[in-house]
Amino acid sequence: xADTMEYKCPSCGGSMEFDSNTQKLKCPFCATxxxxxxxxxxxxxxxxxxxxxxxxxxxxxxxxxxREETANMAVYSCQSCGxxxxxxxTTGATACPxxxxxxxxxxxxxxxxxxxxxxxxxxxxxxAKAAYKKHLTKKKFLPGIFAKxxxxxEIKGVYVPFWLFDTKVHADVNYEAEKxxxxxxxxxxxxxxxxxxxxxxxxxxxxxxxxxxxxxxxDKLMESIEPYQFQDAVPFKAAYLSGYMADRYxxxxxxxxxxxxxxxxxxxxxxxxxxxxxxxxxxxxxxxVHIIDARYWYVLYPVWILNTTWQKNQYIFxxxxxxxxxxxxxxxxxxxxxxxxxxxxxxxxxxxxALMWMIIYMV
Numbered sequence: 028x029a030d031t032m033e034y035k036c037p038s039c040g041g042s043m044e045f046d047s048n049t050q051k052l053k054c055p056f057c058a059t060x061x062x063x064x065x066x067x068x069x070x071x072x073x074x075x076x077x078x079x080x081x082x083x084x085x086x087x088x089x090x091x092x093x094r095e096e097t098a099n100m101a102v103y104s105c106q107s108c109g110x111x112x113x114x115x116x117t118t119g120a121t122a123c124p125x126x127x128x129x130x131x132x133x134x135x136x137x138x139x140x141x142x143x144x145x146x147x148x149x150x151x152x153x154x155a156k157a158a159y160k161k162h163l164t165k166k167k168f169l170p171g172i173f174a175k176x177x178x179x180x181e182i183k184g185v186y187v188p189f190w191l192f193d194t195k196v197h198a199d200v201n202y203e204a205e206k207x208x209x210x211x212x213x214x215x216x217x218x219x220x221x222x223x224x225x226x227x228x229x230x231x232x233x234x235x236x237x238x239x240x241x242x243x244x245x246d247k248l249m250e251s252i253e254p255y256q257f258q259d260a261v262p263f264k265a266a267y268l269s270g271y272m273a274d275r276y277x278x279x280x281x282x283x284x285x286x287x288x289x290x291x292x293x294x295x296x297x298x299x300x301x302x303x304x305x306x307x308x309x310x311x312x313x314x315x316v317h318i319i320d321a322r323y324w325y326v327l328y329p330v331w332i333l334n335t336t337w338q339k340n341q342y343i344f345x346x347x348x349x350x351x352x353x354x355x356x357x358x359x360x361x362x363x364x365x366x367x368x369x370x371x372x373x374x375x376x377x378x379x380x381a382l383m384w385m386i387i388y389m390v
Contacts (some may be wrong), residue, residue: 037061038314084322092141095267097340102275110243112185112272124183125243126274126341134308136324140276140325144191144260147267148329148348155182155331158346158353169357181335184348186268186327187244188276189237190283191257193322198295199228200314205307223306230319237328238286240278245343246286251354253346255328259349263327273327281325292316 036043036054043061046053051060101116107128122128159182163169201224208219235257239249243287261267296311329348335360344355 063378072171076273080302090299092265096141099267100265103272106325108243111275111277113268113275114271122181123181123345124185125334125366127181127334142188142263142327145263145267145325145327146187146255146260146329146349148271149259150214150329150331150346150348150351152182152184154351155333155346155348157186158331158351159333159344162344163357182331182333184271185330185332186271186273187249187330188274189249189325189326189328190240190280190287190293191326192236192238192284192287193234193320194236194291195230195232195319196291196316197228197230197297197319198297198314198316198371199226200296200299201226201312202309203300203312204309205303205305206305215239216238224312225301225309227301229295229299231298232296233291233294236287236290238283238290240276240280240283240325241274242277244274248343249330252330252345252350252352255347255349258324267327271329272337276325280325283322288316288318291318 036059040278043052044123045051046060049060051062069083074160100113101114102111103123104111105123105126108123108126110123110125112124128196183295195385202222204225206221206223208221208270210217237249237253237255239246242263245266253339295316296314300309331346331348333355335344336342338357340357344353346353
């Protein structure tokens with residue numbers, strides 16, 4: 028059977044179909060039409076960076092471990108979730124930082140890429156416990172029993188692997204802006220919408236853009252505890268791992284690079300976006316981002332991790348081991364919420380529910 032190619036609509040992303048009447052590709056969802064000859068130009072314009080195989084230059088030094096460095100290190104594999112960490116051989120049985128499972132198997136450490144830099148832990152376990160307690164305070168709809176139960180002894184200090192990217196880019200971005208004017212005449216309300224096609228170009232620099240290279244680490248969680256201050260980074264030495272764990276990287280640079288390029292593309296589009304004060308809405312239509320200079324490193328960054336289960340749900344908290352920034356999801360006491368709503372009036376219930384849900388789960 029022949030392979031079918033899907034033609035994505037440049038406006039809404041729907042699957043376009045060939046219209047025999049107009050002899051063009053037409054989107055059945057938003058009615059956008061694209062001529063056959065125009066299709067390749069549209070594709071090239073929309074994909075931007077994806078069409079280029081950018082050469083990223085490795086900036087690290089010696090990536091080989093010495094026998095002395097690995098002599099006292101072992102790999103601990105979790106039978107429950109499959110996570111792997113590196114720690115001293117004397118660590119013995121320990122809890123998995125990802126799922127809290129106590130059963131781990133010790134194996135030989137070998138074959139890993141040696142990090143170029145490391146930011147040593149600047150904050151100790153005591154500071155992590157204090158940050159966790161503070162994170163729980165003033166959460167009106169947090170179940171009281173969750174806050175009272177003692178989870179903080181399970182906090183683990185883990186060095187998380189990151190690919191670090193430096194690059195300069197030139198971007199050309201096309202936007203569609205809209206101004207809306209509403210007025211009333213007599214009993215009739217009128218709405219006038221004016222749309223504008225806008226183009227912006229500019230050059231930007233990105234330094235030390237981190238992309239975590241562990242599949243077990245939640246990407247959004249790791250992005251939420253940014254930024255790290257790279258001026259504290261030092262050339263890697265195995266001695267910095269003493270007393271801590273280190274996650275093993277399992278995301279290759281080529282895969283991490285794709286995430287970095289997507290973040291760069293989104294950041295460039297936002298940075299060049301026209302001032303929203305002039306318009307009621309501004310939407311990115313297409314962008315072409317040229318990477319001019321590209322370099323990368325492999326580094327380890329410090330993270331305090333607490334993984335706990337409550338009422339069969341798993342909650343993960345992470346604290347930046349350099350700056351102290353703490354993030355993590357919390358359970359939501361719906362009973363306490365509705366009591367609060369009842370005391371304040373039903374009319375505000377729906378709005379409050381949406382707002383508190385965002386506060387609990389996104390802050």
